Amino acid sequence: MPRRATAQDVADLAGVSRSTVSLVLNGRADGNISATKQLQVIEAARQLSYRPNAVALSLRSQRSWAIGALTWRGASGFPESMLHASWHTAKAAGYLLMIMDTNGDRKHEGLAVSSLLDRQVDAVVVVAPDLVEYRPPEALAQTPTLLINCLDPDRTVVSIAPDELGASASAAQILIDLGHSRIGLLADDAATVQTEQRIEGAQAAAVAAGIPPLEIMVAGHELAAAYALTQERLAGPRPLTGLICTHERLAVGALLAATRQGLDIPGDLSIVSLEDGEHLASELVPAVATVRRPDQPMAEQGIALLIKQLISGGRPEPQQLTFVCPVDLRASVGPVPTDHFRR
Amino acid sequence: MPRRATAQDVADLAGVSRSTVSLVLNGRADGNISATKQLQVIEAARQLSYRPNAVALSLRSQRSWAIGALTWRGASGFPESMLHASWHTAKAAGYLLMIMDTNGDRKHEGLAVSSLLDRQVDAVVVVAPDLVEYRPPEALAQTPTLLINCLDPDRTVVSIAPDELGASASAAQILIDLGHSRIGLLADDAATVQTEQRIEGAQAAAVAAGIPPLEIMVAGHELAAAYALTQERLAGPRPLTGLICTHERLAVGALLAATRQGLDIPGDLSIVSLEDGEHLASELVPAVATVRRPDQPMAEQGIALLIKQLISGGRPEPQQLTFVCPVDLRASVGPVPTDHFRR
DNA sequence: CTGAAAGCGCTTACAG
DNA sequence: CTGAAAGCGCTTACAG
Numbered sequence: 270m271p272r273r274a275t276a277q278d279v280a281d282l283a284g285v286s287r288s289t290v291s292l293v294l295n296g297r298a299d300g301n302i303s304a305t306k307q308l309q310v311i312e313a314a315r316q317l318s319y320r321p322n323a324v325a326l327s328l329r330s331q332r333s334w335a336i337g338a339l340t341w342r343g344a345s346g347f348p349e350s351m352l353h354a355s356w357h358t359a360k361a362a363g364y365l366l367m368i369m370d371t372n373g374d375r376k377h378e379g380l381a382v383s384s385l386l387d388r389q390v391d392a393v394v395v396v397a398p399d400l401v402e403y404r405p406p407e408a409l410a411q412t413p414t415l416l417i418n419c420l421d422p423d424r425t426v427v428s429i430a431p432d433e434l435g436a437s438a439s440a441a442q443i444l445i446d447l448g449h450s451r452i453g454l455l456a457d458d459a460a461t462v463q464t465e466q467r468i469e470g471a472q473a474a475a476v477a478a479g480i481p482p483l484e485i486m487v488a489g490h491e492l493a494a495a496y497a498l499t500q501e502r503l504a505g506p507r508p509l510t511g512l513i514c515t516h517e518r519l520a521v522g523a524l525l526a527a528t529r530q531g532l533d534i535p536g537d538l539s540i541v542s543l544e545d546g547e548h549l550a551s552e553l554v555p556a557v558a559t560v561r562r563p564d565q566p567m568a569e570q571g572i573a574l575l576i577k578q579l580i581s582g583g584r585p586e587p588q589q590l591t592f593v594c595p596v597d598l599r600a601s602v603g604p605v606p607t608d609h610f611r612r
Numbered sequence: 613m614p615r616r617a618t619a620q621d622v623a624d625l626a627g628v629s630r631s632t633v634s635l636v637l638n639g640r641a642d643g644n645i646s647a648t649k650q651l652q653v654i655e656a657a658r659q660l661s662y663r664p665n666a667v668a669l670s671l672r673s674q675r676s677w678a679i680g681a682l683t684w685r686g687a688s689g690f691p692e693s694m695l696h697a698s699w700h701t702a703k704a705a706g707y708l709l710m711i712m713d714t715n716g717d718r719k720h721e722g723l724a725v726s727s728l729l730d731r732q733v734d735a736v737v738v739v740a741p742d743l744v745e746y747r748p749p750e751a752l753a754q755t756p757t758l759l760i761n762c763l764d765p766d767r768t769v770v771s772i773a774p775d776e777l778g779a780s781a782s783a784a785q786i787l788i789d790l791g792h793s794r795i796g797l798l799a800d801d802a803a804t805v806q807t808e809q810r811i812e813g814a815q816a817a818a819v820a821a822g823i824p825p826l827e828i829m830v831a832g833h834e835l836a837a838a839y840a841l842t843q844e845r846l847a848g849p850r851p852l853t854g855l856i857c858t859h860e861r862l863a864v865g866a867l868l869a870a871t872r873q874g875l876d877i878p879g880d881l882s883i884v885s886l887e888d889g890e891h892l893a894s895e896l897v898p899a900v901a902t903v904r905r906p907d908q909p910m911a912e913q914g915i916a917l918l919i920k921q922l923i924s925g926g927r928p929e930p931q932q933l934t935f936v937c938p939v940d941l942r943a944s945v946g947p948v949p950t951d952h953f954r955r
Numbered sequence: 956c957t958g959a960a961a962g963c964g965c966t967t968a969c970a971g
Numbered sequence: 972c973t974g975a976a977a978g979c980g981c982t983t984a985c986a987g
Contacts, residue, residue, distance in 0.1 A: 347696070349690060365727065497897075674979070
């Protein structure tokens, strides 16, 4: 049961002092240590599979090389793709991402923050599952903090957010450009900036195009509710020809309902989804056109920014960076049905 | 910019030594420190919001109070619910779960393991997205290790796995009990124990019931492939009356295809899903009956076991713990259609 | 050119 | 009943 080798073990084996080991292994031996001893140290380290104890390193250097991530479960689960991209970006820069579930409430958030600060994280990133307003906890005042997919109303830190207004406007515009004028919007019922903006952006596009306002159908975040609402609406008079879903699970419900009604997609009804963090819309049949939330770029650039700040040591200007949501045109959208005008 | 208070700061404010602070704050002051001083220390700590530096604590105690988790992306993403339950169980016991993405390959796994060992994790848990055979890396030989949703062929550590044979047998039995005898199985194409066992278990149930062998349809893990296969098969002669899907995304595809074909579920076709880690099957319309993988209990009991081992310090007998997969009967299954025999 | 010492923030025997 | 010392594993001035 050999315990992990320490610098002392390496020094003993190489017949030098701990300082020498440290200098050699950290590349600061150049003009100082004789070539022979350097080789001895390197060989001893190799032989013992020596790796410095990161805990001791942290204590010594007052840097943990760790970034804390605060996150929680939202309308469509955890923001998996943002967390994944954050983790990899941090890792590539030599940082560990410590992910903490705040449960979405201030009490657990407080515990999570304490736990991160106890472990001396160098920075904290907040990764929100849905775009919301978010005030960083007081306890983080001294810690570099960055917000991803949420906005600080007090503008005290850098935040990164998708252009939700633009995204929903794009979604509506896809349908408008194809001639649709009777368009519905299946929305989440959460009282968030996200839902607000998704409705507002799409509605603005309708107004700008001079078509009637979109019919807002509030489905909650449940797939089955989206199904029920879609079915009900499609059974009624003057059926919709276009439908926007604020996230992918709603699109599954809508597609299923329309399909059961015997409608052809996109022959009778065109469907567009927003978000698609779970990669569901893209896999459906027909594949559902999506104005996708750019989870990966947001997370990558966010973490890169945070690390740059860590290296420079400066405090960046608080600002909001907005990311465009790319349009993925797919088979679920088509021209407005010609017989539609006859009904 | 007040830096975090240290024990020395508390000692200074309370007018005592660091040792006294430590004893009082760790509840070992009883017969040793006067009541007055104890109060002074507690008050000083409160005033400075003192919390011990976890890094220093780790170095001193040779325990990091952290458990490393190795995981990767599988057929249906990361094993989110297992990770979530693991994190919370660890947290409740005072441990931090450090989640590392191994990318599913040995090279990145090696880097992840090194990184965890550098940080002196007290134990490691491997959380596999799909049931596979898994040999713990050599480097973990000295570290308490537990496998969740994977099996060590060499039986060197404790592993926790769902009863996949039983689960798929149950799925088939649901249909058999309802009178079905023409049953298909939409399967993942991965060459894993999981796929093997899911096919084998269902097939064994068919044999035991004396019905024809299940028709195995290999769909890969793509929803769209499940759609295509289902559509093709349903268009053919002697249509299936029952369908088992090895995971929830395949069930979405199958349901969509059957619905587009104008079939009634379960009137014309009964559908059962396995796994449902993403909670999709349960949300569909009709809700799809599922033999669910018990992600939460597996993770909770796994972590609890690992922590018990950490506390006792003993090495547990390597063993495989098998968890039963509960049956969630839902609207997607019904008796075999009566007109079926006439075709 | 190299080793001995100090110190990061803790706790725990050990003196007094 | 309380403080001074040692030590966890490192690195970095500082002597020699």
